[in-house]
Amino acid sequence: MSDPQGRPTPQAPQPRRPVTPFSPPLRQTQPAVRPRLNYFKAVLIGLVGLYGVACAVNPKTYRFLDRVDLVFHEAGHLIFGFFGEFIGMLGGSLMQVMIPAVVTGYFLLHTQRWSGMVTLFWVGQSLFNVSVYVKDARAQALPLLGGEDVIHDWNWVLGKLHLLRWDQAIGALIYMAGLLAVVASVVGGLYFSLEDQAAEE
16 A cells, blocks of 8 residues: 555554463372381281291191181092092192282282282192192001091092102102292382372472
8 A cells, every 4th residue: 555655555464472481291299109008918918927937937736727728628639529539539639839829810800919928828739739749659657637547639649640659759849839929918018008109398
């Protein structure tokens, strides 16, 4: 546009948009956490550990959990007996270890780790019990439920496998597996006795 003399008419200045500096989005910071010891769990797993020491030092001593093991042991013979004579004879020892192992797996799958460590101890104790039975395969000195006419499970099983002379070595391996389970139980139980809490500012 121009005036009558042909000179261009100055345009009114356009308002400039304010320039804002770029700022990245703020990150939400998580509150700091620190572990707090659950004393009830720690003391309880400590008592479990003491019981484990007693079982490891003298696994032949008949204790409370051995009675529980015996119930599942006898049930194992009945249940696994449907699958044949060999698995039925082996099923007693299998069942008494499988039950606490399944319970442990359930707790771990449902993120109840401390409870899983407690039942892992039961797995170890049951392995101690089985190791004593295996080591007795040749001597057959242990008193068995049902009297003298009852077949000794591990004498029969190892005899079928031609491994009877290895009863002490096999029993020792089972004992070591039980010892590892007990140690893992106590160490894991103490670790999972620590619970996170928000740190005070």
